[in-house]
Amino acid sequence: MEKQTKITYLLFGLTILSVILHNAISAFFEIEEPVFFILALVFALGFAISVIYNLISYIKKGEPKDLWKLGFLGLFGLCGLIGSLGLYGFFGFFGFFGAKGWKKKE
Numbered sequence: 001m002e003k004q005t006k007i008t009y010l011l012f013g014l015t016i017l018s019v020i021l022h023n024a025i026s027a028f029f030e031i032e033e034p035v036f037f038i039l040a041l042v043f044a045l046g047f048a049i050s051v052i053y054n055l056i057s058y059i060k061k062g063e064p065k066d067l068w069k070l071g072f073l074g075l076f077g078l079c080g081l082i083g084s085l086g087l088y089g090f091f092g093f094f095g096f097f098g099a100k101g102w103k104k105k106e
Contacts, residue, residue: 002064004054011047012073015040071096 001009022036051070058067073093 001069002066004050004057004064005066005069008047008050008054008070009073011043011050015043015047018043068096 018036018040022033022040025031025033025036054064054067054070057063071094
């Protein structure tokens with residue numbers, strides 16, 4: 001897996017982890033803690049920027065070659081874990097599987 005794709009998966013994983021930790025701390029201590037909430041927002045924004053950057057980079061330069069692997073994140077869209085995107089995230093990310101056959105335009 002190429003570095004750009006790994007970064008996208010890492011940011012997604014850190015977002016989910018931050019949300020879980022925020023909810024766990026809020027539930028156990030019955031306080032609203034801002035640290036993991038802010039981290040979750042930052043990681044989610046980084047994830048969205050990373051996906052857009054990868055897509056633009058793929059269209060312009062043909063890299064990363066394994067962009068289609070982001071399609072697996074569509075399963076989380078189906079579960080509603082990508083926020084309000086819901087079903088749109090499901091179909092949008094599975095659309096990356098179609099990117100496997102794209103060729104660089106010259």
